[in-house]
Amino acid sequence: MTSTLPDLLKRSLGNLLRQVSTRFTGESRWREFVLLDVLAEHDGCSQHDLSERLGINRTIMVKLIDGLEAHGHVIRTRNLHNRRSNVLRLTPAGREALASMREAAAARDTEVTAPLTPGERDRLNELLTLLLPEPAQVQSTVYLISQAHYRLRRLGDALLAETGLRTRHFGPLAALDELAPCPQHRLADHLRITEPAAAEAVNELVRAGLVARGRDPHDRRRYALELTDLGRRRLEAVSEAQIALQARVRELLGGPQPEDELRELLQKLVSDV
DSSP states (O other): OOOOHHHHHHTOHHHHHHHHHHHHHOSHHHHHHHHHHHHHHSTTOBHHHHHHHHTOOHHHHHHHHHHHHHTTSEEEEEETTEEEEEEEEEOHHHHHHHHHHHHHHHHHHHHHTTTSOHHHHHHHHHHHHHTSSSOOSSOOHHHHHHHHHHHHHHHHHHHTGGGTOOGGGHHHHHHHHHHOSBOHHHHHHHHTOOHHHHHHHHHHHHHTTSEEEEEETTEEEEEEEEEOHHHHHHHHHHHHHHHHHHHHHHHHHTSHHHHHHHHHHHHHHTTTO
């Protein structure tokens, strides 16, 4: 029997990584640390490149960069190779802030990995590193979790390139296939994301013609979301991309056994959820 998209996502290591990453690295302070750390290695990259590299929505990226610029940690300068765009550069104050953030990241690591033995923590870091295209710049479990999450998002985006969708649409489409018609707040609760994040994803899917806002049959005063005919047809392509992504993850890790091992270790970090 063919697996449905919700079933695929429930078994997806990428989906688990998203949940763990959202829980431990979703706050803006952590994202600022990741941005500064990447800029320290790739000083002079464009805001667009940084957004693509980290898989952060461009709207959120603009807000993060605006905040870092206001604190004097980064500056925007004209791109010498493209006068219509800017590049980002780390300031001395930004490098000082980064050093302080690295100390805080080490303390955060201790807190996050408390459910693991030292051996399990080392094995988790080893498995997460296998998902990265190059050696990690920071030896931090939380950092590795975020970078592995971003890497899988980029791999998924590449698989979806011809559909106009992104990996972040996996969850909303799967949830609506299972729950629709449902109000937006229920979708957010189901995906364990904020309502603004759910609203942004829904707006993108509505503009793409994959989701429609109708009246909630249980409360005529509010909208309910459901898939359009086009949205249902796209589920097949999205499911195929999810299957391909899971196969790629298994390949990177070296087989189903390390994949199951990584899943078990990640679940220990969020066992109280």
